[in-house]
Amino acid sequence: MLRAAGVGRGDEVVVPAFGNVEVAGAVVLAGAQPVFADVDPLTYCLDPDAVEAVVTARTAAVVVVHRFGRPAEVGRLREAGRRHGVLVLEQGESETPHDEIAQRRERAAFLDGRLRGVRTPDGGVGHTYQQYVVRVPGNGRSDRDAFARALRSRAIECRAPVRTPSHRLPEFRQCVALPETERAVDETLALPVDASLTKRDMQHIVAACNALGGLMRVAS
Template identity: 30%
Template structure:
């Protein structure tokens, strides 16, 4: 089957009748950008983040960039970020003129390690930007205390973590702002889009201005802004997806329990005490340089998988710096991680097949 579409894909975005009908309804309405569907989506998404203000934008990257702009972070500032993430995390920092400073990760959760973050804080540090990678919440209790000690802003990259939580507190409610993505492979999507959450009314107003050319009323520009609005088509699709998110999340979590119980010979995903993992990815580790061979073997058996991320951000061309301190846990994770199918459309037979084949291919030799 090598070279063909895997019979069990690594991801399977859902676009059903409800989403299609919602998109058609909006197109027929003539209100297609920053209209009533966007307002309704913002209000409904607020229930996921304890009633915080929600500001819809056109992508998760835009959410990160606008949040940094609204917090006044720019040239001369540094933002502590993990290198083990998608490039958008660091790109957003560079796009506002600030500099990302990379810190190592907790090898169990793959999220920003508070001790490592503390070690790179300097006089120019303005913010911490932890990533809730794979749907597992970062150690926000420790990171927020660290930020408070140093007078830093906290901006959550929650682009992979819709509905994740620490204790009873959902991600997107710990920092001054939280950022979510609605890319098609996320736990819920809007074809494309993003959402910023904040508990600060003034920050919410600035964000709304920034996404819409700096104006609240048409042609009454108050500040310099951008065009990062969400379309009503995207919002309508997002609203339909949001209705299904609780059930999809529980299915992902149930799928993870099945895989946990059936996979042998490999470390399964760690869940920290009090954490609610929503399994955007179900990621195992394949040590001893065998990861790529195991992935190829799974592909030959018709099982899709993916590596998030084979090259840490600090090793990408725009961020190379030979003088940077090493990030050993980041490099080790990049060489070993393999994400298996976990999407809510999987059946029991498919889960058993995934577990059996990855255990055979990846188990100790």
């Protein structure tokens, strides 16, 4: 997409640093320079205000990435692109059958209504819950990782969706302030919502998270 749009050497392209290493890599392959902007703490997609803050005369494009099945604020980002004369491109997520999306949403709604002690995802219009990502309270990565280990000890599969943001990787290292990205990397945890989970499985997830979340609230 970047090459077809004429993006190349001497250009800058605004991208998220929260995951999506392949996006920054594609910018480099096109001969351009990736510029990282911060994410919105609710959607984990590019924050339109943060994007505008890093746009320069060399900015040729913005690559919008939809995260975890939650659509980005494309309307606001396109408005910003028009104001600055910058191309806005979208990277979608893999297509999922409608029945599978419906089952994920059903399980996500079950968790939304019962989880305590973790911050549940911002639903948003059109969320497909490719991942159900919560925030773990406490003191950042150490508490999130301890929470994850405790869940795994109870046979609950979970994982940190992003371990290292792109701007901290050797091949893209930049000295930029991305506070929401850093917090998201340290606090987020993806819980299972796949269609194979039974109601008993979902109740087990809720009971385990609520017990641990309650303890962590007291500790913090």
